[in-house]
Amino acid sequence: MPGVPSSKGCDACRRVKKKCDELKPCSRCRRLQIMCIGSGQQRFKFKNAELEQMKMAHGERKRPRAVVSQAKILANCPRISNQMPGNELAxxxxxxxxxxxVRYDITYYGxxxxxxxxxLGSSVALDASVKAVVTAYPYFRHQNFSPDAYMEYCNSxxxxxxxxxxxxxxxxxxTLCAVYLITICQSWLGRYDDKLKSHGEAIAHLLKIADLRKCQSSFEKDMIVTLTVPVILEAVVNxxxxxxxxxxxxVTRRFSVTPRPRDANPPRSSNTLSTLAKFPEWIRRPDPYIPEIAxxxxxxxxxxxxMRQYLARWSDLTSTSFTDPETFEHCRYQAGYTLVVTLALILNTLLRAFDPNNNVLVTxxxxxxxxxxxxxxxxxxxxxLGAAYVSLCLVVGCSAAEDAxxxxxxxxLLADYSTDFKEINWIERVMxxxxxxxSHRLRARSTRSECGGELVEAAWGQPNGRPESCCIM
Known part of the structure; x- marks a missing residue:
């Protein structure tokens, strides 16, 4: 018996939720001339004991009497960071x-x-940029974009x-992430825009005004590092x-990654982000930095x-599947190796400008x-996508090559690769x-003439004990 109801009203008053004076018959039933049943009687409730035991065995509990708002419940619940996205766009x-x-894997971009x-859902710009990417991606393979792709790009x-x-x-x-996604979509569509003339320029502008102190989450830190590298590489030629x-x-102090040891496997470049960040300045004004460049x-x-010796292990790569993990590893490692060679060629060319007769550097x-x-x-x-880095390497090669x-x-090769992403004028970068x-060669030649045809050894930092491969040191 769970409880005793306090009301002793008749059935007719209880049915319409009216107060009953509990007379026999009650005043309301007598006035309405209806039958009065149960007036003044005590009522009891009973439950099936076996049924209650079965409910308890299955873990059922009584519902709480207090009603708590859904907003309050959600506010007190811990957030689930790894939940699946719940909307169609996500x-x-x-x-x-x-x-x-690997040819169409967009994780190439980071x-x-x-x-x-x-x-998604926290930024209008980010949502619009994701919508543009999602709409354009199915058409990217055949370069036959629908009007919807261009419309979503304009909306973004x-x-x-x-x-x-x-x-x-x-x-x-x-917003910074949205700019990055829009530039990706722009490269697919091959479209120019007055505010987004190139990937690096747009991202560099947003990186300048971004408050790096507020970038604390792993997503924000990874994004800053990922976007900084293409900005540096494009600054080399732009x-x-x-x-x-x-x-x-x-940025290098806050987000620089500890370099890998030289004996790590697989071998990779041991230079840090801070070293890479110096390349644009070295290209524009190498004279004061020759010892460091060397x-x-x-x-x-x-x-x-x-890295070349390690890459040679894939010389007998027989997999024809572009989704095979070994193919993916080869693609990414080949990209890293080619970029290291490209950066080394830049430094080699700068050093040759000040020592054009160094046969080792020429070789x-x-x-x-x-x-x-x-x-x-x-x-x-x-x-x-798996070879999107190649155009930059070919630009450097065309700029540094002296053999006809x-x-x-x-x-x-550059003319062929330029057809993949048409929004960038690679020939302008080469020029x-x-x-x-x-200009560096002319300035160095003028300096040598003023010095009587000889370079001042003290300017290069190490007048003695220079390695055979680089006489500038």
């Missing part, structure tokens, strides 16, 4: 991330993209501009990207040789250009970088 982007074909689905630009007009949103990591040295010092060059040259430059040609031809099978045969091969190298 699910569509998550499905896009599951494509493991592993942090896998964290985007759970951030509109949403981005509104966010950039908001001082708070402009510094948000979500004079419009200007990042002050203080910003480079700040030291870094020897390190990168040795790293490239160890090594010829070898680097040959490696870039060979790897570019091999990487053709991974186009477009090599230059013709590099130019032909600027080649002119920079030429």
């Amino acid at each position: 699910m569509s982007f998550a499905c896009t991330l599951t494509i493991t074909d 592993a942090f993209l896998k964290e985007i689905p759970r951030r 630009l509109r949403a981005l501009r509104e966010s950039l007009n908001d001082p708070v949103e402009a510094q948000s990591p979500n 004079p419009r990207i200007q990042m002050d040295s203080q910003w480079w010092e700040d 030291v870094v060059y020897l390190t990168m040259r040795d790293d490239a040789e160890r 090594e430059a010829f070898s680097f250009c040959d490696h870039i040609i060979r790897e570019s031809e091999t990487a053709c099978r991974y186009r477009p 045969r090599q230059l013709a091969q590099l130019q032909a 600027w970088l080649r002119a920079s190298f030429y």
Whole structure:
């Protein structure tokens, strides 16, 4: 018996929830001339004992009498960070991330993209940019884009501009991520925009105004590092990207990764992000940094040789599947090796400008250009995304090559690769970088003439004990 009801009213009053005076018959029933049943009687409730025992055995509990609002319950519950995305847009982007074909795997643009689905719904610009990517991606393979792809791209630009007009949103990591996704979509569509003329320029602008102190989560840190590297690489061939040295010092101090030991397996470049950040300044004004450039060059040259020997293990790669893990590993390692060779070729060219008669440097430059040609031809099978880095390497090769045969091969390869991402004028990059190298040679030649044809040894930091491979040291 769970409880005794306090009311002793008749059945008719109880049915319509009216107060009963509990007379026999009650006043209401007498006035309405209806039968009065149960007036003044005590009532009891009974439960089936066996049924209650069965409910307890299955873990059922009585519902609490207090009603708590859903908002209060959600506020007190811990957040689940690894939950599956719950809306259609997040699910569509998550499905896009599951494509493991190295030719179309968009994680090439950064592993942090896998964290985007759970951030959707918090930024209009980010949502619009993801919508643009998801809409354009199915057409990317055949380059036959539908009007919907262009419409969503325009919508993403509109949403981005509104966010950039908001001082708070402009510094948000979500807005920076949205810019990155829009530039990816732009490269697929091959479209220019007045505010987004190139990947590096747009991202560099947002990185400058971003508050790095607020980037604390792993997503934000990985995004900053991922976006910094392409900005540096494009700054090598794009004079419009200007990042002050203080910003480079700040970002490398906060997000620099500990370099791998030289004997690590597989071998990789031992240079840090802070070293890579110096390349744009070295290309524009190498004279004060020649001793440092020479030291870094020897390190990168040795790293490239160890990576070349390791890459040779894939010479008998027989897998024809572009989703095979071994194919993926080969694609990514080949990209790392080719970029290290490209950076070493840049330093080699700068050093040759101040010592053009160094036969060792000339021979090594010829070898680097040959490696870039060979790897570019091999990487053709991974186009477009798996070989998207190749165009930058070919630009450097065309700018540094002095052998006519090599230059013709590099130019032909660059013309072919330029068809993958048409929004960048790679020839313009070649002309600027080649002119920079030429101006350094003219200035160094003028300096040598003023010094009577001899270089001042003290200017290079190490007048004695120089390695054979680089007489500048």
